[in-house]
Amino acid sequence: MTQAKISIQNLYYTYEDGIEALRDISVDIPPNEIFVLFGPARSGKSTLLRLLNRLSDLDDGLAQGAVYFNGQDVFTRSMNVSDLRRRISMVFAIPTPLPGSIYDNLTYGLKMAGIREKGELDRRVEQSLKQSALWDEVKDRLGSSAFALSGGQKQRLCLARSLALEPDVVVLDNPTSGLDPISTATVEESLYSLKERYTIIMVPHSVQQAARVADRAGFLLDGELVEVGKADKLFVQPQDQRTEDYITGRFG
Amino acid sequence: MNRQQTNRLAIGVITGLAILVVIPIALVILFVFYNGIGTINWEFITAAPRNGMREGGIWPALLGTIFLTFGTAIISFPLAIGAAIYLSEYAADNRMTRMVRLAIVNLAGIPSIVYGLFGLGAFVLFMQFGTSILAGSLTLGILTLPVVISTAEEAISSVPQQFRTVSLSLGATRWQTIRYQVLPHALPGILTGVILGLGRAAGETAPILFTVAAFYLPNLPRSVFDQTMALPYHLYVISTQVPGMPLSVQYGTALVLLLIVLSLTLAATFVRTSMRRRREW
Amino acid sequence: MTSKPSLATPSRTAEDAPRLRIGEWIIENLIRLAGLSTIVIIGLIFLFLLREGGPAFLDIPLRQLFGTRWYPIEGIYGLAPLLVGSLLVTVGAVIIAVPLGLITAIYLGEIAPPWQREILKPLIEMLAGIPSIVLGFLGWVALAPLIQNAGAATGLTAFTGAVILAYMSLPTIISISEDALYAVPKEYRDGALAIGATQWQTIWRVVLPAARSGIVIAVMLGIGRAIGETMAVMMVTGNAANIPAFGSGMIFEPVRTMTATIAAEMGEVAQGSLHYNTLFGIGIVLFVITFAINSLAGRIVGTRGARRSGGKL
Numbered sequence: 001m002t003q004a005k006i007s008i009q010n011l012y013y014t015y016e017d018g019i020e021a022l023r024d025i026s027v028d029i030p031p032n033e034i035f036v037l038f039g040p041a042r043s044g045k046s047t048l049l050r051l052l053n054r055l056s057d058l059d060d061g062l063a064q065g066a067v068y069f070n071g072q073d074v075f076t077r078s079m080n081v082s083d084l085r086r087r088i089s090m091v092f093a094i095p096t097p098l099p100g101s102i103y104d105n106l107t108y109g110l111k112m113a114g115i116r117e118k119g120e121l122d123r124r125v126e127q128s129l130k131q132s133a134l135w136d137e138v139k140d141r142l143g144s145s146a147f148a149l150s151g152g153q154k155q156r157l158c159l160a161r162s163l164a165l166e167p168d169v170v171v172l173d174n175p176t177s178g179l180d181p182i183s184t185a186t187v188e189e190s191l192y193s194l195k196e197r198y199t200i201i202m203v204p205h206s207v208q209q210a211a212r213v214a215d216r217a218g219f220l221l222d223g224e225l226v227e228v229g230k231a232d233k234l235f236v237q238p239q240d241q242r243t244e245d246y247i248t249g250r251f252g
Numbered sequence: 253m254n255r256q257q258t259n260r261l262a263i264g265v266i267t268g269l270a271i272l273v274v275i276p277i278a279l280v281i282l283f284v285f286y287n288g289i290g291t292i293n294w295e296f297i298t299a300a301p302r303n304g305m306r307e308g309g310i311w312p313a314l315l316g317t318i319f320l321t322f323g324t325a326i327i328s329f330p331l332a333i334g335a336a337i338y339l340s341e342y343a344a345d346n347r348m349t350r351m352v353r354l355a356i357v358n359l360a361g362i363p364s365i366v367y368g369l370f371g372l373g374a375f376v377l378f379m380q381f382g383t384s385i386l387a388g389s390l391t392l393g394i395l396t397l398p399v400v401i402s403t404a405e406e407a408i409s410s411v412p413q414q415f416r417t418v419s420l421s422l423g424a425t426r427w428q429t430i431r432y433q434v435l436p437h438a439l440p441g442i443l444t445g446v447i448l449g450l451g452r453a454a455g456e457t458a459p460i461l462f463t464v465a466a467f468y469l470p471n472l473p474r475s476v477f478d479q480t481m482a483l484p485y486h487l488y489v490i491s492t493q494v495p496g497m498p499l500s501v502q503y504g505t506a507l508v509l510l511l512i513v514l515s516l517t518l519a520a521t522f523v524r525t526s527m528r529r530r531r532e533w
Numbered sequence: 534m535t536s537k538p539s540l541a542t543p544s545r546t547a548e549d550a551p552r553l554r555i556g557e558w559i560i561e562n563l564i565r566l567a568g569l570s571t572i573v574i575i576g577l578i579f580l581f582l583l584r585e586g587g588p589a590f591l592d593i594p595l596r597q598l599f600g601t602r603w604y605p606i607e608g609i610y611g612l613a614p615l616l617v618g619s620l621l622v623t624v625g626a627v628i629i630a631v632p633l634g635l636i637t638a639i640y641l642g643e644i645a646p647p648w649q650r651e652i653l654k655p656l657i658e659m660l661a662g663i664p665s666i667v668l669g670f671l672g673w674v675a676l677a678p679l680i681q682n683a684g685a686a687t688g689l690t691a692f693t694g695a696v697i698l699a700y701m702s703l704p705t706i707i708s709i710s711e712d713a714l715y716a717v718p719k720e721y722r723d724g725a726l727a728i729g730a731t732q733w734q735t736i737w738r739v740v741l742p743a744a745r746s747g748i749v750i751a752v753m754l755g756i757g758r759a760i761g762e763t764m765a766v767m768m769v770t771g772n773a774a775n776i777p778a779f780g781s782g783m784i785f786e787p788v789r790t791m792t793a794t795i796a797a798e799m800g801e802v803a804q805g806s807l808h809y810n811t812l813f814g815i816g817i818v819l820f821v822i823t824f825a826i827n828s829l830a831g832r833i834v835g836t837r838g839a840r841r842s843g844g845k846l
Contacts, residue, residue, distance in 0.1 A: 055421055086423035096414040098433060109422030112432070165423065259731035263644060270640035273633050273703065274653055277660045280671060334567025342564060354831055355571040361754070361827035362578065362820060363761025365792045369799075369816040373581035377804065394574055401571070427557040448662075455664025458763040458792070462799050484666045484764075491670050492768060499674065506667050517662035521655060 003071065004028035005169060005199040006052060006088075011065035013047055013056070013223075021047045021061070023223045029216075031168075034191060034200045036214035036231070038207060040246070044223040045203045046093075049171050052201070053088035054081050070168070086113060089162035093174040093203075095154035097146035102138055105146045105157060109165045128164035132156045133190050152183025159190065163198075170194065172202040176209065188213055207247050211235045219243045281514070284507050291504025305468060305490055306497055310505055312472055316385075316480035317454055317512070319473065320464065323389025324453040328396045329446055335397070336404035336442070341430055360398035364458040367395045371463035386476040388464025395459055396449035403448060407441020408434060440527030444520045451516035455509065457484040467493075483509045582820055586813025593811065603774040603789075605798065610811045612818070614774045618691065618788035619760055621777075622770060625695025625784055626702060626759040631752050633699070634706030638751075641707070642714040643736055661704035669765030672697040677769055680785075689771030691788045697765045702755040709754060713747020714740060750830045757826040760792075761819060767793035791815045 006029040013022040021044045029035045037045050050056045051063055054074055067074045074084055086109065097105050106125045115121065125142065129135035134156040138149070149157060155175055162170055172191075176184040184205070191200055191213055204210040210217055214231035219240070227240045238244040299309030335352070343349040371391030381387040411434050419429040435442075457465075465485035473480040487505045490497050590598070593610050600611030637657075641650055676696060677688030685692075717740050725735040741748070771787025774794070778786075789797075795812050802809040 053421070055417065058417065058420065082423045082425050085421055089423075090421040092414075092418070092421075094414070096418050098415055098418060099437060108419070108432075109424070112419075112422065112424040112428050161422065255731050255734070259733040262733035262737075266636050266640050266644060269633060270637045270645075270653075273637045274656055276700070277656050280663065280668070281659070283675070284667065284671070331567050331570060334564045335571055338564045338568030342561070343568065348569075352568050352571050354828065355575045357831045358824050358827045359571060359575055361757045361761070361823045362575075363763065363792060363823060365761070365763040365795050366578070366582070366816050366820050366823075369585070369795065369813055370578045370581050372799070373585045373813070374577065378581070397571065397574070425557055427560055451662055455662070455666065457664070457666045458796055461796055484664055487666050487670055488764060488768070491673055502670065502674070506670050509664060510667050513662050513664055514659060517659060521658070 003031075004068075005031040005070065006201070007068040007071075008048075009066045009068070011048075011051065011063065011067060013044070013051060013064075014062045016060040021223050022051075025065070025225045027218055027225060027228050029199065029201060031199045032195055032197075033215040034195050034202060034213050036210045036217040037201065037203050037220055038210040038217060039220035039226075043220045045220055046173050048220070049090065049173050049201065049203065052169070052171055053085045053090060054079075055085070055090060057081065082113075086165045087167050088169040088171060089165050089167035091155075091158050091162050091170065091172045091175050093177050095151065095158045097149070097154055097157060100146065101143045102146050102149070102157060103142040105161050106164045109161065113165075124164045124166070128160040131163050131190060131194060132160040133186050134160055152179050152186070155179060155183070156187060156190070159187065163194070167198065169199045169201060172200065174203045174205055176205045184209075207235075207249075211247075219246065221246070281510065284503065284510055287499075288503035288505075288507030291500045292507060296504055297508070300470075301468065305494055306501065310483065310486060310508060312469060313481040313483045313486035313505075314508065315472060316465075317483040317509075319385055319480060320388055320392060320460065320482055321450050321454045323385055323476070324392040324396055325446065325450055327389055327393025328400055328449060328453075331393070332397050332400035332445070332449070333404055333442060335401045336408055337430060337435075339401070339405050340408040341426075341434065356398050356401055359394075360402075364395060364456055365461075367391055368459040368462050370394075371459060376463055382477060383462070383464055383466075383479050384477045385464055385473060385480055388460045388480075388482075389476075391459045391463045392453040392456060395456065396453050399452060400445045400449040403445025404438070404442040407438040407445065410441065411437045437531075440523050444524045447516050447520040447523065451513050451520065454516065455484055455513040457488055460485060483512070579820060582813055582817045586810055586815075586817045589807065589810040589814030590817075592807055601776055603794075605802075605808045605811075608807065610807070612791075612815065614776045615789060615791045615794050615815065616818075617776045618770065618774070619790040619792070621691040621784060621788055622694040622698060622766060622790055623756060623759045625691060626698035627752065627756055629695060629699035630702045630706055630755055630759075634703050634751070634755065635710050635748065637703070638707050638710035638714060639736060639741075642711045643732070643740065657704050657707055660700070661708075665701060665762060665765045666768075668697055668701060669768035672765060672769035685785045687771060687787060689769055689787050690785045691770055691777070692784045694766045694770035694788070694790070695784070697769055698759045698762055701762060701765065702758045705758050706751045706755040709751035710744070710748050713744040713751065716747060717743040746833050750833055753826050753830045757823050757830075761823055763792040763796050766790050767796050772797060791819055 008025050008027050011022055011025040012020065014020050025048065037048065039045055047056070050059070052067060052069075052074070056063060063075065069084065069088060072079070098108060103125060106128060107121045110121060110124060126135065129138065134153060137153060146154070146157060159170075159172070159175065176187050179187065188209070191202070194200060195215070202213065204213065211231065216229065217231050217234050218228040219226045219234070219238075219242075221242055227234065227238060227243045229239070234243070235247060238247060296309045297314065298311050300312055301310065302308035335356075339349070339352065343352065368391065371387055375381050375387035375390050376383055415433045415437070416429055419433040420426070424432065460482055464479060465482045466479040467489055469479065469481055483505065487502070487509055490505060491502045589610070597609065597611055599613055600609070601613045602609050602611045603614050641653060645653065672693055677693055679688070680690065680693055681688035721739050721743055722735055725739045726732075730738070767790075770790060770793065772789045772793060773787040774789040777783035777788065795815055798808070799812050802812065
């Protein structure tokens with residue numbers, strides 16, 4: 001097996017009020033796969049995602065253990081957090097365009113990284129919009145407000161905004177929540193084609209979606225990673241009773 | 253008397269008294285306007301006072317107030333914005349932050365005459381700026397800090413948190429996030445605070461009494477180390493210190509001062525509402 | 534796909550990062566400094582007051598300092614008349630302004646239809662914006678003659694000052710009490726109305742008690758505003774540094790407040806003289822009074838836990 005893109009080792013996370021959100025998480029995520037992290041609400045999925053690129057810095061909580069990205073510990077002081085977040089880019093559950101045009105949104109991260117050259121910006125805009133299947137819908141109105149887009153378009157814009165950074169890893173926290181089935185299908189389509197180039201980590205909307213898109217999956221329950229495995233195994237023959245109960249719909 | 257009658261009576265009394273409180277506000281403004289408007293003409297605005305200030309205009313005082321207002325803005329704006337950003341974006345919930353907040357509350361409560369004393373002790377005498385535009389601007393700048401900080405902080409805090417999160421997640425640094433996602437959207441609110449602060453500064457008399465204001469000056473100030481006349485102090489002087497002063501000149505001066513201050517207040521309200529309407533989220 | 538180096542290539546960030554970081558380090562520390570400057574400033578204010586005013590408390594015998602005679606020309610500095618003057622004017626202003634302010638706040642918050650509120654609130658904000666010197670001027674030319682015509686020996690009395698001051702503290706009292714009323718949960722009102730209480734009963738028995746601490750703050754800050762007011766008071770209170778004979782008529786006597794004394798006499802004193810020190814000493818008294826009021830009010834706000842949840846990075 002090739003070196004893991006992201007390797008999480010004995011990771012604990014405790015909220016400010018002392019409640020343990022994640023307990024002893026260890027998992028290797030190989031490159032160029034879709035890794036799906038599923039489980040009931042409030043089981044710690046979003047918390048885990050935010051730790052990967054240290055967005056957890058914004059929260060008042062304490063992390064212990066290690067997250068390695070390309071073999072490098074992300075929690076070291078010398079880690080350039082901005083750089084890390086460009087390489088492990090995040091798409092949120094609620095699509096949040098920044099005020100400004102579609103073009104502004106797509107180029108924001110690039111400009112913040114110091115890329116100002118118009119040709120390069122244009123290239124990244126076009127490429128990322130094509131990758132997220134939004135190009136045909138917005139190519140004639142890149143200058144109009146991002147808030148004028150529909151919900152599904154906004155979510156794909158947010159995906160494109162992450163892709164424009166040409167990251168290594170794309171982290172998606174329930175990217176199809178609130179989307180209609182057609183938009184959902186479009187987003188899922190784009191994910192398939194993206195994994196050739198990126199490592200994708202995703203919290204799905206449902207177990208069904210998890211089974212549809214995942215190459216590899218992990219089941220998270222009450223802050224504990226119950227089971228990790230290849231999707232074709234895990235969703236058919238789960239090893240743990242709790243996983244089976246959950247995917248067969250006996251709880252959660 | 254039954255419950256319903258008591259209710260109607262009470263509500264009626266409250267309504268009546270509230271109207272009694274509010275009507276004089278409009279009346280005061282109209283009263284000054286009515287008595288002062290006849291005096292105001294081009295000469296009154298642009299000429300220097302003559303004949304022991306009983307004739308001529310108010311130009312030196314008006315100009316002085318404009319200078320002082322600008323000076324106040326220069327002193328207070330950077331410091332207040334910085335403090336507001338600190339409170340909203342950097343301050344942890346700790347002892348130090350509580351002390352900063354306490355300091356701001358208390359700065360807001362210090363009487364303006366005490367600011368005047370401080371300006372006299374610190375800027376005029378200790379730093380040897382003398383009674384000067386510099387000393388006056390510093391004093392007024394500090395006096396306006398609390399109001400500008402509070403309004404600016406509120407404006408900055410009201411920028412949705414998601415914009416910050418998204419910006420950071422796209423690799424922007426903390427300062428870039430503030431610079432490009434927080435401040436631009438908070439700008440109308442910040443401006444509102446600054447203009448309100450300037451309105452307050454333009455109308456204050458007590459803080460400039462010992463730090464800058466001159467009774468009468470034949471010449472306009474040439475540098476920030478010069479004294480200047482100022483409109484509020486001029487109004488005080490001509491209404492209480494100069495015998496035989498025509499009432500019309502007093503009312504005219506009061507009206508000009510009132511117009512300056514009220515138009516700043518109105519401008520602040522206007523900026524706030526019009527920018528709010530243009531907001532996309 | 535393209536072979537251009539990705540943003541993430543370490544070489545690129547290695548050259549960018551340090552330049553960005555130094556600039557940001559400076560800016561971020563300037564911001565912190567600005568935040569801390571508020572504490573420094575309030576400390577400096579007290580320090581300078583102490584530096585110039587401290588000698589007064591050391592050089593003037595305490596008996597004289599709290600005595601009833603303020604005759605700077607003879608070198609007698611008794612603060613009692615000034616304290617009494619400030620007290621009379623402030624208490625008078627509070628007695629007038631608190632009920633009126635509270636009632637107006639109740640009207641705005643509980644009774645007035647939205648369109649009236651949209652007219653009235655800017656009007657009250659405007660009142661807050663009227664410079665004190667303009668109100669003082671109006672008190673001087675319009676109100677004082679009115680009071681004299683009503684039968685007082687002079688129009689320039691503690692009462693005249695109290696009226697002007699009341700008017701000036703109204704916006705503070707109205708807006709803070711209104712906030713307090715607004716903070717009372719809607720369920721309280723709905724609950725009271727649901728069990729058949731009239732609107733007045735709801736206001737009197739439910740809303741006002743629930744808003745009590747906020748109203749206390751409004752009153753305190755109103756007092757703070759009134760006690761520190763200078764110009765208007767100086768113009769209309771007659772500036773007589775006497776203690777009026779005790780009784781119900783004392784409010785219609787001329788008085789002189791602490792603030793007016795500083796404003797009126799500082800221009801004439803020699804720097805460094807005892808008189809000069811004493812005027813700064815009065816400043817210390819004012820500073821301490823308002824500091825106490827505001828800290829106390831701030832503490833009440835603190836215990837109510839009314840802290841905005843600002844953005845945090």
